[in-house]
Amino acid sequence: MVTDAECKRKTYIPMLDELLGGGMPAGTSILFTAMPGVTSEVFGYQIIAERMRNETDVCFIYTNTRTPVEIEHVFQRYGWDLRSFLDSDQAFFIDSISPMMGMPAIGKYSIDDFRESEKTITNAISDIAGGIAVIEDISTLLDSIGVDPTFDLIERLNKEARSNDVNMIYMFTRWNYEKVMLDRLSDIVDCEIKLFSVEEKVIYRQVFAITKSNWIKTSGAKIFFEVLEPGGVRIFIPKLLVTGPYNAGKTTFTKAIAPDTVSVERQTFELFPTTVGLDIGHIDYKGFSADVFGTPGQERFDLLLEPLGREAIGTFIVIDSTKPETFVRAKEMIRMCRTEAIPKVIIANKQDLPNALSPDEIKKRMALWEDVPIVPVSAANRQGLDEALDILFSLIYRI
Amino acid sequence: MIPKIRSGIAGFDNLTGGLPENTMTLVYGPPKTGKSIFCYQFLRQSVEEGDLCTYLMTDYSLSQLEQQMMTFNWFIHDYISNKRLYVIDTASGSVGAIQKETKNMMVSFPQNPTDIASKLIQQLQSVYQQAQRFRSILDSSTTLFAFNSPILIIRVLKSYTMRIKMAGGTGLITYTEGSVEPQIETMLKATVDNIIHLDGEELTIEAMAGLKHEKASYRISDEGIVVQ
Numbered sequence: 001m002v003t004d005a006e007c008k009r010k011t012y013i014p015m016l017d018e019l020l021g022g023g024m025p026a027g028t029s030i031l032f033t034a035m036p037g038v039t040s041e042v043f044g045y046q047i048i049a050e051r052m053r054n055e056t057d058v059c060f061i062y063t064n065t066r067t068p069v070e071i072e073h074v075f076q077r078y079g080w081d082l083r084s085f086l087d088s089d090q091a092f093f094i095d096s097i098s099p100m101m102g103m104p105a106i107g108k109y110s111i112d113d114f115r116e117s118e119k120t121i122t123n124a125i126s127d128i129a130g131g132i133a134v135i136e137d138i139s140t141l142l143d144s145i146g147v148d149p150t151f152d153l154i155e156r157l158n159k160e161a162r163s164n165d166v167n168m169i170y171m172f173t174r175w176n177y178e179k180v181m182l183d184r185l186s187d188i189v190d191c192e193i194k195l196f197s198v199e200e201k202v203i204y205r206q207v208f209a210i211t212k213s214n215w216i217k218t219s220g221a222k223i224f225f226e227v228l229e230p231g232g233v234r235i236f237i238p239k240l241l242v243t244g245p246y247n248a249g250k251t252t253f254t255k256a257i258a259p260d261t262v263s264v265e266r267q268t269f270e271l272f273p274t275t276v277g278l279d280i281g282h283i284d285y286k287g288f289s290a291d292v293f294g295t296p297g298q299e300r301f302d303l304l305l306e307p308l309g310r311e312a313i314g315t316f317i318v319i320d321s322t323k324p325e326t327f328v329r330a331k332e333m334i335r336m337c338r339t340e341a342i343p344k345v346i347i348a349n350k351q352d353l354p355n356a357l358s359p360d361e362i363k364k365r366m367a368l369w370e371d372v373p374i375v376p377v378s379a380a381n382r383q384g385l386d387e388a389l390d391i392l393f394s395l396i397y398r399i
Numbered sequence: 400m401i402p403k404i405r406s407g408i409a410g411f412d413n414l415t416g417g418l419p420e421n422t423m424t425l426v427y428g429p430p431k432t433g434k435s436i437f438c439y440q441f442l443r444q445s446v447e448e449g450d451l452c453t454y455l456m457t458d459y460s461l462s463q464l465e466q467q468m469m470t471f472n473w474f475i476h477d478y479i480s481n482k483r484l485y486v487i488d489t490a491s492g493s494v495g496a497i498q499k500e501t502k503n504m505m506v507s508f509p510q511n512p513t514d515i516a517s518k519l520i521q522q523l524q525s526v527y528q529q530a531q532r533f534r535s536i537l538d539s540s541t542t543l544f545a546f547n548s549p550i551l552i553i554r555v556l557k558s559y560t561m562r563i564k565m566a567g568g569t570g571l572i573t574y575t576e577g578s579v580e581p582q583i584e585t586m587l588k589a590t591v592d593n594i595i596h597l598d599g600e601e602l603t604i605e606a607m608a609g610l611k612h613e614k615a616s617y618r619i620s621d622e623g624i625v626v627q
Contacts, residue, residue, distance in 0.1 A: 036558045037520035040513065065511040070492075097510060101546070137513060143551035173513040175554030 009167060012050030013043060014235045014287025015223050015397060016208070020191070021216040026130070028190040028215070029158050029168035031138075033182075035196045036173055038206050039227045042078060043195070044134040044169045045071075046232040049080035051132055052090055058131035059085075060124050062094040064114070064140045068106040079230025094124055114145045118153050122160045129164040133157075138172035138185070147181055155188050190214040198224075205236070223397070226289055237290035237396065239311050242279070243333050244318035245326040246297035249349040253318050253379040254279045254294040257389060261292070278308060288393050290314075295337065302336055309337030314396045315344040316388065321356035321376075327366045343395035345373050345388055352378040401609050404534075404569055407444025408437065410626030411602070414615055418593065419608050420532065420569050423560040425588060427574040428597035433619050434573040437597070438538045439468050440623045441571055446478045451526050451533040453485040453519070453568070455559075457509055457542035460491040471623055479503075485522040487515060489542070509546040512555040519559065523566045535563045535570035540587070541578045549583040556590050602626055 008022035011030075017023045024030060034040030048059040061071060071093070075082040085091035093107030100112065108127075109120050125133060135157070141150045154170065161168045170189065174182070186192045192212040198205045206225055210218045224236040242254045255261045258281025279294030295301075295308050309315075315337065319330050334340060346366075348359050357365070359374040373391050377384035403417030418424055426437050435458075445452040456464060461479070468475055478484055482503050489509045500506055502525050505518045526533050537559065543552045556572065563570045574587060576596075588594055594605040597617070602624075604613040617626045 034513070036513065036516040036555070037562065039517050065513060066508065070508065070511075101510065139513070139551060139554075140548065143548035143554075173516070175551065176557055177554075 009051070009055070011047050012054070013046060013233050014225075016193070016210075018397075019210055019216075019219065019221060019223075020213065024167050024191070025215050026165040026167065027162040029154075029161065029170065030191045030193060031170045031172055031185065031189040033172050033174050033186075033192055033194050033211075035194075036175060038195045038197055040171060040173065040195050041066075041074065041136065042227050042232055043193075043208075044136060044171050045075060045078065045080070047169055048091070048132050048134055049075060049078070049082070049232075052085050053080075056090070058089075058128040059091045059133065060094060060108070060128060060131075061091070061134045061136065062096060062117075062121055062124070063136050064096040064100075064144075065137045067097050067101075067103070068093045068095055077229045078232045080232075092124075094120060114141060115149070117141070117145075118156055121153075121157055125157065125160045125164055125166050128166055130166065132167045132169060133161065134169045134171065136171040138170050139175060139177075142177070142181075147184075151184060151188060154185075158188070158190075186212055198222075205238070221397075228284070228289065231284070233287075234284065234289035235287055235393075235397070237288060237313060237393075239313060240283070240290045240292045240392070241309055241312040241315040241337060241339060242292060242294040242318060243305070243309075243315060243337055243339075244297060244347070244349075245320070245323075245329040245333065246299075248297060248318045248320040248323075248326065248330075249379050250294050250297060250318045251279050253316065253347060253349060253377070253385075254281055254292055256379045256382050256385055257281075257285075258283045258292045261294070263294075278304070283389070285389055286393070288389075295333070297333075305333060305336040306338055309339050312337070312339060313342055314392050315339045315342060316347050316392065317344055318347040318349050318379075319362070321348045321350050321362060322353050324357060324362075324365050327362070331366065343392060345375055345392045345395070347377045347379075347384075347388055348374050349377050349379050351376045351383070352381055404532075405444050405448070406437075407440040407442075407447065408624050408626060409622065410615065410617070411624070414613060414626060415604065415607065415610060418569060421564055421567060422592035422608070423564065423570045423572060423590075424593040424595060424607075425572050425574060425591040426595045426597065427576050429576050429599070432597040432599045433617070433624050434575070434597060435467075435538055436471075436619060436623050437595075438536045438571055438573060439464075439471065439473065441534060442475065442484075442536060443468065443473045443623075445534045446473075446475055446483070449483070451483050451485065451530050453487075453522055453526060453533065453535040453563070455487045455489070455515065455519070455535075455537040457489045457537075457539055460488055461486050461504065471621065485526060487518050487522070489515065509542050512543070512547065512551065516555070516558060516562075519562060523562060523568075526568075527566045531567050533566075533568050535568045537570065537572045539573040539575065541573070541575040544574075544579050544583070549579045550586075553583060553586045553590065556587065560590055 010023040051057040094109040095105040095107045096111040098105045207222045209222045226236040261281030263279045281292045283290045375388045402420040487505045489507045492508045507515045593607040596603040602617045
């Protein structure tokens with residue numbers, strides 16, 4: 001049986017496919033509406049780059065803002081090879097910028113008058129049946145040929161795309177347009193994804209949210225993202241906390257999931273190096289990007305727990321599976337970090353040791369949080385790490 | 400009392416008390432009347448006072464700016480190497496230039512305001528973390544108008560002005576008189592707080608908070624613009 005999700009075409013933007021119920025139905029249109037200042041072009045480029053690589057789709061980019069040479073360079077910065085797809089005709093340009101700048105056009109098609117856009121783009125759509133088209137940028141069209149001609153153009157292109165099973169990706173920078181116009185624009189596409197920022201005077205976090213979709217009920221979830229070069233769109237998790245009792249292996253665990261972790265530590269008399277400040281690292285994993293903060297475990301640093309826990313949106317509680325006497329302390333630390341209410345996963349560490357308790361036994365002994373997952377891990381042997389990350393990320397975003 | 404900052408232009412600060420802080424000023428007039436020199440002097444004052452400055456340049460590269468300023472004996476080399484200047488250069492846009500991009504030296508393209516806006520925000524984030532106040536220069540909006548639909552650039556300049564002011568900046572935008580339709584020019588004037596007109600002989604303050612319609616003669620000397 002073919003499930004609903006299998007009929008959909010993945011966007012390869014992390015989280016977006018989950019939110020869209022698997023991706024885009026063939027022949028539909030998506031409008032990316034970006035507030036000025038938010039990194040937006042990467043969304044369209046990532047979709048076609050990944051689909052060309054993974055699904056062998058045929059694609060084109062219509063551009064009136066960047067020359068084809070610049071676009072190729074932007075792809076390169078994100079680590080995607082556009083050149084070989086251009087060479088094999090799996091991708092081509094409709095160059096609507098070079099002629100207007102008095103430069104020779106590059107690509108299969110070119111447009112030197114915006115009013116001729118419809119015929120050329122329609123032809124290009126029929127060339128790529130079953131593929132993807134990126135149209136960049138709608139705001140230039142709106143202000144050049146006017147609102148009604150632009151809307152007519154989009155509606156005709158969508159019609160052509162539907163009959164050719166082509167997905168249309170429209171990029172739109174939302175300068176100060178009238179709300180009525182914005183609503184009308186939203187009406188003529190199948191799906192609208194808004195890219196905006198949560199800010200305090202200047203942008204500090206970029207967010208995407210599906211505000212309209214014809215094929216799935218939208219939850220209104222706001223997804224924080226950042227853009228990596230190379231890499232592309234990553235889901236941004238502002239802060240993950242790693243806490244747990246003394247000598248449970250928090251630093252080992254943090255370093256195992258975030259290899260570049262910097263620790264503030266010193267040699268103690270017990271011959272164990274122990275964290276006296278904090279561990280700070282960064283994870284780039286399956287489309288998620290997260291900063292990780294590890295807390296110290298000793299009681300004399302308890303005052304640090306509350307400030308470290310502030311703004312964390314997920315917690316790993318690392319415990320030593322061979323030391324049930326420390327489990328009470330683990331629970332106390334969660335309370336002190338004020339992280340009772342955020343998603344958490346218990347890391348039953350040191351599973352490689354012979355006297356380690358099983359996750360079930362640990363759950364029984366800790367006697368708390370029926371719904372908190374316990375993952376058997378051996379941080380020293382890098383076992384169970386992916387499972388721990390998968391579970392926590394899915395709890396955070398309720399995938 | 401409106402807080403003011405020194406423009407760096409001899410005579411102008413005496414006449415006006417300086418530019419109102421955290422506002423945007425349009426400097427416009429026919430070609431060759433000293434609009435860019437006005438910008439250089441504003442930047443030189445930024446160097447003098449140790450302010451940070453963002454500079455969106457559409458007609459010359461950073462090294463050309465440095466050379467131009469050197470002809471007046473104004474040196475910005477240390478200011479640049481100390482990372483006090485944040486440049487977006489849309490004049491020398493080539494792929495080779497992009498590869499050398501840093502936070503302080505970004506490359507964009509006049510026909511891509513979306514990209515300019517996203518780079519400006521990245522720079523403003525850095526600036527904002529370092530200072531509550533800074534200066535900003537956009538020389539010249541004329542080039543942006545030439546490469547885009549003028550109404551789109553009015554939207555872009557509105558957004559630009561809002562961003563600079565929100566982050567605590569005091570800015571200049573230059574424009575060559577008569578290069579767009581009169582109604583666009585009117586919209587441009589409505590986008591800024593202060594308006595200064597240069598005609599080669601007279602400097603006219605067409606709008607500035609707390610000031611009447613001031614007029615003064617000026618000349619361009621080897622020390623830049625001197626307002627009499």
